[in-house]
Amino acid sequence: MMSYISVLTLSFLSLIFALDSFGQEAKTVFIDARELTLVGKVRHKGPFYHRLDTVATPNLPKAVKALATHSAGLAITFETTSSKIAAKWCTGSRVPTDNMTGLAVEGMDLYIKRNDRWQYAGVARPKSHECNEVEIVANMAAGNKTCLLFLPTYDETISLQIGVDSGATISPAGNPFKKNIVIYGSSIVQGASASRPGLSYPARLSRETGLNFINLGFSGSAKMEIDVANLISDLSMDALILDCVPNPSPEEVLTRTADFVTTIRKKHPKIPIIAIQSIAREKGNFDTEVATKVLLKNNYFEAEIKKLQKHDPNLYLIYAEGLLGGDQEGTTDGIHPNDLGFDRMLQKIRPMILKILQPYGI
Amino acid sequence: MMSYISVLTLSFLSLIFALDSFGQEAKTVFIDARELTLVGKVRHKGPFYHRLDTVATPNLPKAVKALATHSAGLAITFETTSSKIAAKWCTGSRVPTDNMTGLAVEGMDLYIKRNDRWQYAGVARPKSHECNEVEIVANMAAGNKTCLLFLPTYDETISLQIGVDSGATISPAGNPFKKNIVIYGSSIVQGASASRPGLSYPARLSRETGLNFINLGFSGSAKMEIDVANLISDLSMDALILDCVPNPSPEEVLTRTADFVTTIRKKHPKIPIIAIQSIAREKGNFDTEVATKVLLKNNYFEAEIKKLQKHDPNLYLIYAEGLLGGDQEGTTDGIHPNDLGFDRMLQKIRPMILKILQPYGI
Numbered sequence: 001m002m003s004y005i006s007v008l009t010l011s012f013l014s015l016i017f018a019l020d021s022f023g024q025e026a027k028t029v030f031i032d033a034r035e036l037t038l039v040g041k042v043r044h045k046g047p048f049y050h051r052l053d054t055v056a057t058p059n060l061p062k063a064v065k066a067l068a069t070h071s072a073g074l075a076i077t078f079e080t081t082s083s084k085i086a087a088k089w090c091t092g093s094r095v096p097t098d099n100m101t102g103l104a105v106e107g108m109d110l111y112i113k114r115n116d117r118w119q120y121a122g123v124a125r126p127k128s129h130e131c132n133e134v135e136i137v138a139n140m141a142a143g144n145k146t147c148l149l150f151l152p153t154y155d156e157t158i159s160l161q162i163g164v165d166s167g168a169t170i171s172p173a174g175n176p177f178k179k180n181i182v183i184y185g186s187s188i189v190q191g192a193s194a195s196r197p198g199l200s201y202p203a204r205l206s207r208e209t210g211l212n213f214i215n216l217g218f219s220g221s222a223k224m225e226i227d228v229a230n231l232i233s234d235l236s237m238d239a240l241i242l243d244c245v246p247n248p249s250p251e252e253v254l255t256r257t258a259d260f261v262t263t264i265r266k267k268h269p270k271i272p273i274i275a276i277q278s279i280a281r282e283k284g285n286f287d288t289e290v291a292t293k294v295l296l297k298n299n300y301f302e303a304e305i306k307k308l309q310k311h312d313p314n315l316y317l318i319y320a321e322g323l324l325g326g327d328q329e330g331t332t333d334g335i336h337p338n339d340l341g342f343d344r345m346l347q348k349i350r351p352m353i354l355k356i357l358q359p360y361g362i
Numbered sequence: 363m364m365s366y367i368s369v370l371t372l373s374f375l376s377l378i379f380a381l382d383s384f385g386q387e388a389k390t391v392f393i394d395a396r397e398l399t400l401v402g403k404v405r406h407k408g409p410f411y412h413r414l415d416t417v418a419t420p421n422l423p424k425a426v427k428a429l430a431t432h433s434a435g436l437a438i439t440f441e442t443t444s445s446k447i448a449a450k451w452c453t454g455s456r457v458p459t460d461n462m463t464g465l466a467v468e469g470m471d472l473y474i475k476r477n478d479r480w481q482y483a484g485v486a487r488p489k490s491h492e493c494n495e496v497e498i499v500a501n502m503a504a505g506n507k508t509c510l511l512f513l514p515t516y517d518e519t520i521s522l523q524i525g526v527d528s529g530a531t532i533s534p535a536g537n538p539f540k541k542n543i544v545i546y547g548s549s550i551v552q553g554a555s556a557s558r559p560g561l562s563y564p565a566r567l568s569r570e571t572g573l574n575f576i577n578l579g580f581s582g583s584a585k586m587e588i589d590v591a592n593l594i595s596d597l598s599m600d601a602l603i604l605d606c607v608p609n610p611s612p613e614e615v616l617t618r619t620a621d622f623v624t625t626i627r628k629k630h631p632k633i634p635i636i637a638i639q640s641i642a643r644e645k646g647n648f649d650t651e652v653a654t655k656v657l658l659k660n661n662y663f664e665a666e667i668k669k670l671q672k673h674d675p676n677l678y679l680i681y682a683e684g685l686l687g688g689d690q691e692g693t694t695d696g697i698h699p700n701d702l703g704f705d706r707m708l709q710k711i712r713p714m715i716l717k718i719l720q721p722y723g724i
Contacts, residue, residue, distance in 0.1 A: 096464065098463060098464035098465050098487045098489070099485075101463055102460035119648075120644050120690040120691065121648045123461075123695045123696060127460070137648050138649055138651075140650065141650060145648075195694040283484060283499075285483055286503075286507075287499055287500055287501045288501050288502065328482040329482065329561060331482070332463060332557040332558060333487070338557040339691070339692075339694075339702040340704075340705045343702045
């Protein structure tokens, strides 16, 4: 994963200054984040902050192509001795929908490794919808820190510079996550409605397991088209999670699931593929049409996966019942989990996923 | 609490139509929510959707006066046989800050009673920042439903109409919550960063306990001024919770806590007053200045409350340690709990609060 970043360039090394000999508060010096380590991307082609190089895949549905430019699940990792971390970044001009925070859509959040665990350190608040400059954390104790900065989930990251004290060192860190586990899914995978990027469920899975969960969530557009199956087939991956029941119609679930899985299976004959039913839609607590539709889709999906399982020992199914808890408080809008819903979901599916992956040496 | 709504007016009764005899989908008829039951307000004076009548309290700090116009914690309750619920509403022109959703700031969420429990039914999405008309839930089974619609937490509700099927009945419901427990506090009490109004912590406490928790959260402005103490003193209440350490400076905590409590105590000599320390600020995980300041405020608050407790057997202190859990994932921005943080906080403080209130017959 690190190979695409070669050695430190001279322009980068010139940023490593001596400490301020007058004991003044150090000025902030910025470095282009492309000189650091990008994680969360399965194939490093095309624009740096796009999840996929959609130019190379002209047949993708238009909505998927647009969403692949969003930096959901991508993060920058680096080491620094700085007492503060700042950021200058520009995104597309999207504005948050009513069910998301600006922080999740176009902001960033920083984690720092401490006691062998990633701990929250600060947020980069988007004050405008395009370009911003903010301090993420300050007044940190001396010493080297390994940092992980999650990028905006629902917008394109156009540019990013990381700011540190002028006397501090900053250098790329190694990718902290092993293997590639691709998660294909809907807005729920992309990050709605986590309150900030690092709380999206693939990002939490990565931090909590040390495995590299690749976010291929496409809001409203994970409909199992055959061109998407072909694209996923071409990726280098150790496992695949399919959380793609929420977006297609019941008929699409019925007619597309087998082709989708079979297409990917051709190029990845032995990897574990984990299919997850759609979480409950709390919108269906009283809306009987919504409830019936989700039930139908989950039943179709289960039936299709079970048929395939007869000849595929590496295909798994996770049932969705109870994933959001029993009190109906786990969603923002009856559709997308809030941080509470995501936490409940992870408490259940994380051990299931790890148990499935373990015999594969993952 | 119900007394200010007298009998149904004729204009209201005229809305109760016969069922559509052609079996067509019923048209939506709107009724002004002021003809239904408002809950969450401790004193029904002044503008209907303002939490407090600030005209009657000219000495209040300017920010508190402005925030008292926000409808945080207010809800409309009613009974209806309608198969759908719609809303037309107008708010002030505030736009969400980066750490909140539009749904929380200027949207609404509906709960319906089922199996003796309030269950999520739908959201009213704000499509614009001022006036909106949306369907909240549809396709509901026949029968009478008791509904509870939480109003916007971070904006003024200027007008609200509830829409039902033209053939359905709609009438005010009784206030489902007993007693008045006022919670005075910061943005965290007001509702930041719950993902929708009904998930703010006072609203959750009301639904989960059947007690009427009154939201006097004033974002950034709960600084224990003596004029605020006088205002709170004048309210009719059965208990008071003080969650007001986050906003004042350490010096203000030290110099204002005793006067604030003593002022209120004069008019409420025997009610339980529960003081809560500030939750951890995850922003202080690495920012040593933030961590030190929160610790100092909590220590000052504890010391002041303990001094008062020597002569006040009805004053209680809840320590904040561990309220957000141990993984630092319980906030949106290092300051405000997300729905996960609020859930963890409630799991701990709800039983503590109930245990304190129980001997008072509350």
